[in-house]
Amino acid sequence: MQDPSAHDAHNGKLFIQTVGCQMNELDSELVVAALRKHGFQLTDDITSADTVLFNTCSVREHAEHKIYSALGRLKYSRRRRPQQVIGVMGCMAQKDQKLVFQKAPHVDIVVGTGQLSEIPGLIEDARANRGRHMAVSLARRDATRQTVAASFESYDPLRDPEMRPSAFQAYVRIMIGCDKFCTYCVVPMTRGPEQSRAPRDIVQEVHQLAAEGVKEVTLLGQTVNSYRHTEDGREYRLADLIAAFHDTPGLERIKFVTNYPRDMGDDLLQAVRDLPKLAHYLHVPAQSGCDEMLKRMKRGYTVADYREMMQRIHATVPDCAVSSDFIVGFCGETEEAHQKSMDLVREFRFKNSFIFKYSARTGTKADAIMLDDVPEETKRRRNVEMLELQTEISEEDNAERIGREYDVLVEGPSKTALKSADGEQGPLTQLTGRTRCDRIVVFDGNRRLTGSTARIRIDDCTATTLIGSIVTREFQHAPDGGLPILS
Ligand code: SAH
Ligand code: SF4
Ligand code: F3S
Numbered sequence: 001m002q003d004p005s006a007h008d009a010h011n012g013k014l015f016i017q018t019v020g021c022q023m024n025e026l027d028s029e030l031v032v033a034a035l036r037k038h039g040f041q042l043t044d045d046i047t048s049a050d051t052v053l054f055n056t057c058s059v060r061e062h063a064e065h066k067i068y069s070a071l072g073r074l075k076y077s078r079r080r081r082p083q084q085v086i087g088v089m090g091c092m093a094q095k096d097q098k099l100v101f102q103k104a105p106h107v108d109i110v111v112g113t114g115q116l117s118e119i120p121g122l123i124e125d126a127r128a129n130r131g132r133h134m135a136v137s138l139a140r141r142d143a144t145r146q147t148v149a150a151s152f153e154s155y156d157p158l159r160d161p162e163m164r165p166s167a168f169q170a171y172v173r174i175m176i177g178c179d180k181f182c183t184y185c186v187v188p189m190t191r192g193p194e195q196s197r198a199p200r201d202i203v204q205e206v207h208q209l210a211a212e213g214v215k216e217v218t219l220l221g222q223t224v225n226s227y228r229h230t231e232d233g234r235e236y237r238l239a240d241l242i243a244a245f246h247d248t249p250g251l252e253r254i255k256f257v258t259n260y261p262r263d264m265g266d267d268l269l270q271a272v273r274d275l276p277k278l279a280h281y282l283h284v285p286a287q288s289g290c291d292e293m294l295k296r297m298k299r300g301y302t303v304a305d306y307r308e309m310m311q312r313i314h315a316t317v318p319d320c321a322v323s324s325d326f327i328v329g330f331c332g333e334t335e336e337a338h339q340k341s342m343d344l345v346r347e348f349r350f351k352n353s354f355i356f357k358y359s360a361r362t363g364t365k366a367d368a369i370m371l372d373d374v375p376e377e378t379k380r381r382r383n384v385e386m387l388e389l390q391t392e393i394s395e396e397d398n399a400e401r402i403g404r405e406y407d408v409l410v411e412g413p414s415k416t417a418l419k420s421a422d423g424e425q426g427p428l429t430q431l432t433g434r435t436r437c438d439r440i441v442v443f444d445g446n447r448r449l450t451g452s453t454a455r456i457r458i459d460d461c462t463a464t465t466l467i468g469s470i471v472t473r474e475f476q477h478a479p480d481g482g483l484p485i486l487s
Contacts, residue, residue, distance in 0.1 A: 011039040011123075012050030019066060020057025022220055022257065023191075024090055026171040028055045031089070031116055033160035038120045047077060051085045051123055056092035058186045060359035064092055071104040078106045085126045087111060089119065091190035094136050095363065101132050112136035113176075113191055114152035137192055145193055152177060152192030156201065161212045166411065168215040168451040174202055174241065175221035180260065182287075183298045183365040184330060184358060187222055194222075196229040199236045203245045210250040215451055216409060217251065223260035225268055239271040246275050252453070253277055253409055255438070258325075259284040262300050264309050269316040280317055281351070281438035284309070285325035289344030290337035293330055296370065303344065310348055321351040321437040328386060329379030330358040331370035338382050345389050349397060351438065352464070353390045357383050391463045398439070398461035405457045405471055408433040408441045412450045416442075441466045 014035055018028040031053070032042055043049055052074065057063040067088070078084055087109035088100050094112035101107055108126040111119055115135035122133050137151040154176045164170055178187045179194040206217055219242075221227060227238040236244070242254060254277045261284050272278045288294050291302045301309075313320050326341055345353065357379040360372045374382075414432040428444045433454065435441060442465055443456050456468040 011035070012041070013043040013045075013048060014040040014051045014053065015043050015046045015049035016053045016055065017046075017067075017070060018055040019063050020055070020059065020091060022171055022218070023173070023222070024055050024057060025165070026173060026220060027090065027113070027116055027155065029163050029165070029171075030155060030157055030159075031055070031119055033163040034117075034120060034157055035123075036160065036163070046074075050081075050083065051087070053087045053089055053119075056088060056090040058091045058095045058190055058361065060356060061361075062359065064096075067092060068103055071107065075104075075106050083127070085109065085123050087119070087123065087126075089113075089116065091186070094190045095186060097134065097136050101134075108133060110134040110136065112152075114155075116155040117153065117157070140189060140192070149177075149193040149195055152195070154195065154197055156197065156205070159205065159208060159212075164214075168213055169411065170209045170214045170217055171220050172202060172205055172209070172217050173197065173221070174219045174224065174227055174238075174256075178222040180223060180300070181298060181365070183296065183370070184327065184361065186361045186364060189363050191222065194226065196221075196227050199229055199231050199241050199244055202241060206245040206248055206251065210248045213250070213451070215251065216253040216255070219254070219256035221256075222258065223263060224256045225259045225263045225265070237265065237267060239265070239267040242271055242275065242278065246277055251277060253279055253436075255279045255281060257283045261286070261306050261309050264313070266312065266316070269313060272320065273317045279438055280320045280436050281323070282313060282320060283323045283325075284313075285354075286341075286344055286348075287325060287327050288330065288333075288337070289341035290333070293333055293337050293341075296332060296366070297327070297330060298365070303340070306344075307347075319437060321439065322348065323352045323354075323438075324348070324350045325354045325356065326386060327356050327358050328382040329374035331366055331372055331374070333358075333374055333382075338385075342386060342389055345386060345393065349393050350390065351397070352394055353386070355383055355386050355390070395461065395463035398463065398466055401439070401458045401466055402461060403458065405455055406435040406439075406441065406466075406468075407453050408435055408443075408456045408468075410445070410449045410452055410454050413447055414442050435466075439466055440464060441468050443468045443470060445470050 016028055016032060018024055054067050056067045074086060085108050086106060088107055089111040090113055093110045100110045109122045114137040118135045126133050138148045140148055156173060175196045177192040177194045181188050225238050227241060229236050259282055286306055287297055287299055289303055360367045410431055410433040414430045417430040429447045430442055431445045432442050441456055455471040457471050458466045458468045460467040
């Protein structure tokens with residue numbers, strides 16, 4: 001398993017815990033792949049690890065608490081393992097910097113999102129020379145945009161197929177950073193200025209992934225539809241980029257997250273309509289249904305603008321599923337404003353919504369100039385109310401699908417199957433997959449169907465899941481196009 005060219009074949013056991021968004025999941029995958037090349041072996045047992053890394057998130061206070069508590073627990077194990085190296089990487093490392101060492105004095109390494117390539121060297125330094133090692137990017141106010149951008153380096157080393165969470169699904173980074181500066185959000189600080197990767201590099205990465213058996217790629221960016229890059233005198237927007245690799249042999253499905261409402265161009269919607277591999281699914285967070293709140297959030301659109309965008313989505317791609325994010329209890333949110341968000345959920349009947357209680361973040365404009373005046377109790381109630389409404393809508397919309405048939409890209413055994421020993425016994429396992437509209441489907445089938453497309457009839461549902469059965473055909477073809485598998 002180890003790379004024979006690794007200069008140090010025995011670097012001990014590595015434990016990594018990851019919180020936050022898909023960007024962090026991808027960063028962890030890439031960092032672990034790089035460390036394996038340096039002779040580290042991944043373990044899921046933190047107590048026996050020689051190196052412990054936390055890939056952190058700062059988007060809400062809760063995510064930070066989780067990591068500081070985990071760090072607190074390590075204080076004692078560290079006494080037993082004085083050689084252990086503890087590193088904090090990612091968004092909280094960039095945001096808190098030296099504060100991490102103050103809050104958790106046993107931490108050896110703090111590495112921002114723009115310095116991930118330095119991690120192997122920093123671990124080596126920490127072993128050779130105990131003490132604090134830190135590598136972070138410039139703060140946005142400390143230099144020109146260009147200089148700050150240069151200090152945030154996109155980390156895109158060669159992919160290691162063994163480190164992918166799934167053999168046939170992969171994330172592909174197309175941008176880093178964000179320039180929208182929504183007043184509540186730390187991401188422009190923790191991920192730096194918006195920078196799009198070169199189309200040539202992205203296309204090459206997708207080709208490599210497809211050659212390794214990847215069927216589904218999810219393009220990642222904080223505002224993925226703001227992608228813009230000029231190469232050889234030609235400007236590429238997201239639709240152009242997708243067209244440049246859409247026909248890659250072996251690739252079957254393409255998704256992209258997260259979209260920014262104001263940048264939802266017609267060219268992109270037409271691509272979703274016309275290119276057969278694109279999922280009919282868009283995640284476009286609304287955040288609020290009240291113009292006053294949207295203005296305070298500095299989202300750059302009104303409810304009417306969002307409605308116009310939804311009309312364009314449905315006019316161009318009639319069966320497109322849309323999901324959203326909402327923040328409840330933002331500074332100054334009245335009961336009336338909250339009801340307007342509830343109305344928006346009712347009007348657009350999102351496939352699903354992620355609903356968050358506002359969490360004031362140091363360094364953001366809202367924290368500096370607005371009052372976090374909605375009591376915690378009210379935030380909680382609004383959160384529950386909106387979640388109940390969304391759940392009801394999701395369940396109703398799923399129920400309408402009972403009796404219909406869908407092509408489902410099979411992802412593998414479901415969580416239930418993985419947990420229960422039964423899954424290992426009979427020839428049939430509960431499998432999970434997604435429709436082209438990104439709806440989750442579970443059904444019984446042979447686990448060798450993983451990575452292939454199966455025709456499924458929907459028999460039942462919950463708010464989050466369609467429950468179905470394989471439409472019997474004589475044969476289902478194996479994903480590699482090899483021997484047919486009797487389903
Ligand atoms: N780039 C994405 C999402 C970034 S963070 C976008 O622009 O849509 C993911 C979600 O976390 C956001 O959509 C927002 O709903 C939520 N969020 C961000 N900052 C928050 C805060 N301070 N408190 C509560 N929720 C927040
Ligand atoms: Fe944060 Fe707004 Fe940028 Fe999304 S668009 S990452 S919410 S600042
Ligand atoms: Fe969190 Fe950073 Fe992602 S703050 S949501 S891990 S970009």
